[in-house]
Amino acid sequence: MDDRAGADAFAADIAARTDAYFTRTRAVVARFGDKRVTYAVFLRRPVICAPRLMTDWLAAVAAARSSPIAVELLHPEGAWVGAGEPIAYLSGSLLALSELETILLQKLGPACVAAHHAYQMCLALPAVAFLAMEARHCAGAEMQEMMAYAAATGSAAAQREGARGFVGNANDGTAHWFGTPRGLGTMPHSLIGYAGSTLRAAEMYRETFPDEPMTVLVDYFGREITDSLEVCARFPALAAAGGLSFRLDTHGGRFVEGLDPAASYAVLERHVPGAIRRYRSETELRYLVGTGVSAAAIWRLREALDAAGYGAVRIVASSGFGVDKCRVMADAQAPIDVVGTGSFIPDSWHETYATADIVAYDGEPMVKLGREFLLRRQP
Secondary structure, rough: OOOOHHHHHHHHHHHHHHHHHHHHHHHHHHHHOOEEEEEEEEEOOOOOOOOOHHHHHHHHHHHHHHHOOEEOOOOOOOOOOOOOOOOOEEEEHHHHHHHHHHHHHHHHHHHHHHHHHHHHHHHHOOOEEEOOOOOOHHHHHHHHHHHHHHHHHHHHHHHHOOOEEEEEOOOOOOOOOOOOOOOOOOEEEEHHHOOOOOOOOHHHHHHOOOOOOOEEEEEOOOHHHHHHHHHHOOOOHHHHHHEEEEEEEEOOOOOOOOOOOHHHHHHHHHHHHHHHOOOOOOOHHHHHHHHOOOOOHHHHHHHHHHHHHOOOOEEEEEEOOOOHHHHHHHHHHOOOOOOEEEEOOOOOOHHOOOOEEEEEOOEOOOOOOHHHOOOOOOO
């Protein structure tokens, strides 16, 4: 495809995916004369600035059309941005910019909100490593790329404040955002079912990948404690060397092996009695002593491993580790080494809507009534 054909295909894609009133605006401006305009782009909630997907796309559009677009970022990537604060000013021909608004906003808003969630999660558990496992929850490759970029951006912001943050993700396609050559991870539940037992799955994995650390899922048969200790006994050298981890991914329909409400309370009373006294909602209480991967469940696995002499074995926790659950786990001092999560993906999608308004026409400040806060501040 030659450059002209490529530019035409680019233009056709933009025209097909933008809102019709923007393409009609472009037609009106073409008829009555162009103006140089400046757009302010913002979100209505606090976010972490994650503009790269938007700015890279704008640069590609500008190059394809030979029509420059000036991008003035008011906050560097990874910076905190308050609600309603302009993230960027975009300046150029109205003829060129008018039909870009729909797509550029798609590339900015969700990334900024997801980055903020990742940032908050990492700061809530600063000593814990995070693994991005969002791909299976994404609506296609474009969203997968966006969410991985967002997690990496939020993580980098938290790392600048001392958190360990995200150390990688679960697939090769987006590993580059985390500075790794490939995705991380060992086994899904399907391998446990295939092997017929947790121990046999671990043996098969170890035979196939003899030189790698191993993380074993232990909730398939509801024997989280028993199966963990059995695998440790089978691989004592690996356990002692810190190369063995167990992943708790127990679903919310049952308690981890050996726990019930009373036993869960007792576990926390042994380790962090203050955590129960500080809970503020039913959701927080469920994270502490409820079904699934609760703080009590994590503490129970840790004390069982330690009591058997496997103090070097690590615990990976997954299942719904969003911002709120991470904060509860921090308050309960849950002994987590790694969190696997895709829960930085925004739950409330309406929060991700970015907005753009023109704030100047041919250098004259002008914006719709009520949006004066977007105008450039005079020195």
